[in-house]
Amino acid sequence: MNTKVKLAGVTLKNPVMTASGTFGSGAEYAEFVDLNKLGAVVTKGVANVPWEGNSTPRIAETYGGMLNAVGLQNPGIDLFVERDIPFLTKYDTKIIVNVCGKTTEDYCEVVMRLAEQPVDMLEINISCPNVKEGGIAFGQNPKAVEEITKEVKKYAKQPVIMKLSPNVTDITEMARAAEAGGADVLSLINTITGMKIDIHRRAFALANKTGGLSGPAIHPVAVRMVYETAHAVKIPIIGMGGICTAEDAIEMILAGASAISVGTANFHNPKVTMEIVEGIQDYMEEYGVRDISELIGGVNG
Numbered sequence: 001m002n003t004k005v006k007l008a009g010v011t012l013k014n015p016v017m018t019a020s021g022t023f024g025s026g027a028e029y030a031e032f033v034d035l036n037k038l039g040a041v042v043t044k045g046v047a048n049v050p051w052e053g054n055s056t057p058r059i060a061e062t063y064g065g066m067l068n069a070v071g072l073q074n075p076g077i078d079l080f081v082e083r084d085i086p087f088l089t090k091y092d093t094k095i096i097v098n099v100c101g102k103t104t105e106d107y108c109e110v111v112m113r114l115a116e117q118p119v120d121m122l123e124i125n126i127s128c129p130n131v132k133e134g135g136i137a138f139g140q141n142p143k144a145v146e147e148i149t150k151e152v153k154k155y156a157k158q159p160v161i162m163k164l165s166p167n168v169t170d171i172t173e174m175a176r177a178a179e180a181g182g183a184d185v186l187s188l189i190n191t192i193t194g195m196k197i198d199i200h201r202r203a204f205a206l207a208n209k210t211g212g213l214s215g216p217a218i219h220p221v222a223v224r225m226v227y228e229t230a231h232a233v234k235i236p237i238i239g240m241g242g243i244c245t246a247e248d249a250i251e252m253i254l255a256g257a258s259a260i261s262v263g264t265a266n267f268h269n270p271k272v273t274m275e276i277v278e279g280i281q282d283y284m285e286e287y288g289v290r291d292i293s294e295l296i297g298g299v300n301g
């Protein structure tokens, strides 16, 4: 049985990856997860300089998910290169670094710093709803998506994944713009903007007022958007959004994803990625699927 998938020339041993921001740089999970068994580890977003993130409270539970407005707190590229990359290179998995920035120059600086690093792919987050500048400001306008993709591609030595926002009217427009800008792969979805109010205090649950909704509540929206995007572009897609089980992962692959990322589910079950890797193999065995590529976009009708 073959579970290997290829993304822009990079071969993953299986399609299961971690979603940026929910898995640190792997060290926090190494006690629960054999990182060697993952298709890839996607790191927390890293910027050119350290970011403090937003004020607290910045996390709230919701029905079937959570809201977060962490605001891309990160140690900056210097510490990241010194500490996190050497940790990850000890494992037999692919390393995907998630990049954030406030301006095009910020993004390009990080991409340049990573050029000589042992990193397999770059994931460019143009879709964070929780930072005022940068992030989503790029991800909601097709012209800006195309422009920033082109700029990043000028400096990138590794294949570039553009991470798209679901907070748009038509995600296929953004997907086509990223493809036109030269993106090698797309990943979707980032979180969906939401709000929660504490009725007893008559106050917002998050200091930022709004936050990004993630977890099982967003899964059907993510499946729909992956399906639409798969029909709009030729480049491969990494699907994510509320994946908690192997069934959810297979659903995403049938909708058109070549690989999948697991995010919020790691918080309540740190071993979930391992269960998903095994569950996909069990499904393939049960249904006589010899190569996982038979499943990609394989939904009937």
Ligand SMILES: Cc1cc2nc3c(=O)[nH]c(=O)nc-3n(C[C@H](O)[C@H](O)[C@H](O)COP(=O)(O)O)c2cc1C
Pocket: 019, 020, 021, 022, 044, 045, 068, 070, 072, 098, 125, 163, 189, 190, 191, 213, 214, 215, 216, 218, 240, 241, 242, 243, 261, 262, 263, 264, 265
């Ligand atoms: C606490 C938290 C932090 C996140 N940080 C990042 C980040 O740094 N960069 C990024 O591109 N996405 C970030 N995300 C979005 C996730 O990678 C993912 O796209 C989203 O949560 C949907 O997947 P899920 O429902 O499986 O969590 C974050 C999500 C959460 C919950």
